[in-house]
Amino acid sequence: MINIKLPDGKIMEFDAPVSALAVAEAIGPGLARVALAARIDGHLVDLSHTITADCDIELITAKSNPELALELMRHSCAHVMAEAICEIYPEAQLVYGPTVENGFYYDIDLDQPITPDDFSEIEKEMKRIVAEAKPFVRYEMSLEEAMAKLHKEGNCYKVENANRAKGDKLSFYVSGDPKDDDFEDLCLGPHVPTTKHVGAFKVMNVAGAYFHGDASQKMLQRIYATSFADKKELKQYLFQLEEAKKRDHRVIGKQLELFTFHEEGPGFPFLHANGMVIWNELMDYWRQLHNEAAYTEIRTPIILNENLWHKSGHWDNYKDNMYFTTIDDGAYAVKPMNCPGGCLVYGSRPHSYKEFPIRMAELGLVHRHEASGTLHGLMRLRQFTQDDAHIFMLPEQIESEVVGVIDLIFKAYNTFGLTDCHLELSTKPAKAIGTDEMWDKATSALEGALKTKGVDYKVNPGDGAFYGPKIDFHVRDCLGRSWQLGTIQLDFALPERFDLNYTDNTNTDQRPVMIHRVVFGAVERFMAILIEHYAGNFPLWLSPEQARVMPISEKTNDFGYEVLKRLEKAGLRASIDAADDKVNAKIKRAHGLKIPYMLVTGPAEKETDSVAVRIRGCNQQKTMKVDEFIALANKEITQRQNNLALA
RNA sequence: GCUGCUGUAGCUCAGGGGUAGAGCGCGUCCUUGGUAAGGACGAGGUCGUGGGUUCAAUUCCCACCAGCAGCUCCA
Numbered sequence: 001m002i003n004i005k006l007p008d009g010k011i012m013e014f015d016a017p018v019s020a021l022a023v024a025e026a027i028g029p030g031l032a033r034v035a036l037a038a039r040i041d042g043h044l045v046d047l048s049h050t051i052t053a054d055c056d057i058e059l060i061t062a063k064s065n066p067e068l069a070l071e072l073m074r075h076s077c078a079h080v081m082a083e084a085i086c087e088i089y090p091e092a093q094l095v096y097g098p099t100v101e102n103g104f105y106y107d108i109d110l111d112q113p114i115t116p117d118d119f120s121e122i123e124k125e126m127k128r129i130v131a132e133a134k135p136f137v138r139y140e141m142s143l144e145e146a147m148a149k150l151h152k153e154g155n156c157y158k159v160e161n162a163n164r165a166k167g168d169k170l171s172f173y174v175s176g177d178p179k180d181d182d183f184e185d186l187c188l189g190p191h192v193p194t195t196k197h198v199g200a201f202k203v204m205n206v207a208g209a210y211f212h213g214d215a216s217q218k219m220l221q222r223i224y225a226t227s228f229a230d231k232k233e234l235k236q237y238l239f240q241l242e243e244a245k246k247r248d249h250r251v252i253g254k255q256l257e258l259f260t261f262h263e264e265g266p267g268f269p270f271l272h273a274n275g276m277v278i279w280n281e282l283m284d285y286w287r288q289l290h291n292e293a294a295y296t297e298i299r300t301p302i303i304l305n306e307n308l309w310h311k312s313g314h315w316d317n318y319k320d321n322m323y324f325t326t327i328d329d330g331a332y333a334v335k336p337m338n339c340p341g342g343c344l345v346y347g348s349r350p351h352s353y354k355e356f357p358i359r360m361a362e363l364g365l366v367h368r369h370e371a372s373g374t375l376h377g378l379m380r381l382r383q384f385t386q387d388d389a390h391i392f393m394l395p396e397q398i399e400s401e402v403v404g405v406i407d408l409i410f411k412a413y414n415t416f417g418l419t420d421c422h423l424e425l426s427t428k429p430a431k432a433i434g435t436d437e438m439w440d441k442a443t444s445a446l447e448g449a450l451k452t453k454g455v456d457y458k459v460n461p462g463d464g465a466f467y468g469p470k471i472d473f474h475v476r477d478c479l480g481r482s483w484q485l486g487t488i489q490l491d492f493a494l495p496e497r498f499d500l501n502y503t504d505n506t507n508t509d510q511r512p513v514m515i516h517r518v519v520f521g522a523v524e525r526f527m528a529i530l531i532e533h534y535a536g537n538f539p540l541w542l543s544p545e546q547a548r549v550m551p552i553s554e555k556t557n558d559f560g561y562e563v564l565k566r567l568e569k570a571g572l573r574a575s576i577d578a579a580d581d582k583v584n585a586k587i588k589r590a591h592g593l594k595i596p597y598m599l600v601t602g603p604a605e606k607e608t609d610s611v612a613v614r615i616r617g618c619n620q621q622k623t624m625k626v627d628e629f630i631a632l633a634n635k636e637i638t639q640r641q642n643n644l645a646l647a
Numbered sequence: 648g649c650u651g652c653u654g655u656a657g658c659u660c661a662g663g664g665g666u667a668g669a670g671c672g673c674g675u676c677c678u679u680g681g682u683a684a685g686g687a688c689g690a691g692g693u694c695g696u697g698g699g700u701u702c703a704a705u706u707c708c709c710a711c712c713a714g715c716a717g718c719u720c721c722a
Contacts, residue, residue, distance in 0.1 A: 206651065
């Protein structure tokens with residue numbers, strides 16, 4: 001007698017071993033139809049798995065556990081795609097096909113390049129396999145037996161995968177019948193019952209990938225596909241991708257004339273007049289924030305003698321990413337970081353403990369030689385501006401200073417509606433300077449601050465900077481994408497290397513502790529994130545053009561120009577569209593430029609000294625006195641409101 | 648840096664071994680208008696750069712440059 005316990009506590013009795021599917025059938029035919037897999041005593045298995053002893057069972061359906069069900073479907077769909085590819089390219093060697101966020105990929109070794117033109121053929125073949133509703137059949141072999149089989153088949157990648165597998169046996173999955181020569185793959189499983197259970201899919205992309213991410217290995221072809229439980233969800237995902245594409249800061253940057261790139265300077269951005277307006281507004285805000293938090297601001301040179309970089313440790317740890325130059329036969333380097341410059345400023349005169357903490361901010365322009373393939377709009381550059389600061393202090397001030405920086409960072413993100421934020425603590429990496437004792441001290445100080453602050457955080461072992469551990473701030477934008485922005489890095493090493501001192505209350509020299517921190521990270525990258533976050537619809541205070549006057553016809557151009565003059569006098573960034581066009585065209589044009597307020601001025605408005613305000617993204621209008629509009633707009637700007645207040 | 652793809656008008660893109668096309672934008676004119684494109688006409692391009700094949704190359708081949716996707720990287 002076998003007793004099988006259901007999640008609701010009910011016990012079913014069977015007098016002989018049964019498959020999980022049979023249990024589902026015993027519960028109800030409907031369940032058996034939609035079940036994809038089972039969890040037996042916590043282990044995920046195929047529906048065909050035979051139960052031989054008492055156990056707890058949970059049947060997995062798309063409804064009972066959507067996340068897990070999708071994972072199973074994607075994994076099985078990867079097999080279907082692999083089979084399709086092998087069908088079309090018999091010489092293709094399969095490597096590895098895991099699920100990823102939004103889908104799955106399969107790495108293959110195939111000399112003939114697969115191009116997007118081939119996707120429809122692959123999809124067609126996949127659909128044929130799905131239509132056949134072939135069962136995924138599992139069989140197991142002892143490790144030795146399986147290795148012998150894999151060696152015989154001559155796929156070195158599968159051999160390597162098997163070598164990495166744990167346990168004393170390996171499992172294979174056949175799509176169809178093991179007795180026939182049907183497609184099979186080394187796989188841990190489990191799978192959905194048949195190929196018709198894999199959901200809706202689309203082959204998306206092909207790209208190069210190294211075997212196990214090792215750049216010294218052969219480059220494989222990685223075929224990406226997305227898949228969802230049904231067609232509707234797939235369609236929705238594809239639609240979302242389109243939306244994200246429309247928000248691409250590189251596209252919006254061009255549309256709104258914020259910045260450009262040129263062949264003459266890959267990775268070196270050109271900010272145009274509109275982009276500079278946003279830049280300057282961000283900087284004004286940043287300075288205000290740092291003023292209030294009692295920071296001073298410094299500025300250090302971009303090019304400094306190479307000796308400095310030997311001293312700081314950058315030469316040993318970062319040379320490959322630095323640019324070098326020669327001045328009067330002397331060797332110089334372009335700074336990749338601001339900290340050594342900050343240390344020179346600190347060390348330029350003696351300090352007393354009474355001065356601490358010293359908070360020295362610097363909007364520092366740094367250059368880093370990033371690999372050409374990693375460049376990406378304003379997100380990844382070879383020249384960018386860090387909103388840096390170095391805080392020098394007593395060891396006992398670490399915690400309160402770190403807490404202060406955390407508060408400052410949260411306050412800054414809030415202004416942009418970036419409220420979904422999580423923290424990560426990174427510890428000592430393999431390549432590091434300083435003693436283990438220093439690292440322990442620094443790491444526990446950061447942990448102490450996090451605990452005081454009572455915020456959740458994740459630990460990333462070995463991910464710290466070479467000079468100290470760090471706390472990273474990750475925020476999600478309105479599309480749910482995560483970005484690393486701020487970071488707080490503790491540094492016991494640089495003060496040592498630069499022999500930085502202060503005089504304590506017993507008149508002896510001591511070593512200060514140093515924090516490196518950024519709020520926005522790279523200002524250019526932060527701008528890119530804001531562009532995508534707002535989809536170019538900036539809040540009023542950041543908008544390059546805040547209001548545009550639109551006379552109904554030439555007959556009221558005079559009044560339009562008068563309104564413009566008053567807007568400009570009130571400090572608003574405004575223009576007039578006096579083109580020989582109907583107001584429809586003017587509205588359309590202004591919407592394209594994402595201008596927050598469109599002020600229509602015709603005879604009626606002239607009569608009452610008012611404007612008919614049309615608000616971006618909203619097809620209604622409000623008529624108000626010119627002075628009233630100016631007052632409301634200025635209030636909205638001063639408060640740095642995220643939404644258009646008139647809306 | 649690696650793999651694959653792409654590079655044609657200011658922008659988005661079509662085309663194709665024999666002197667280059669569309670839409671938008673731009674200019675001029677008609678029109679003087681009420682909330683997401685009024686109408687007509689017109690100007691704009693050594694088809695990324697350099698080699699090669701060919702009677703002939705923007706088109707085919709090679710190299711380089713830049714961009715895109717992914718991998719590696721992001722100290």
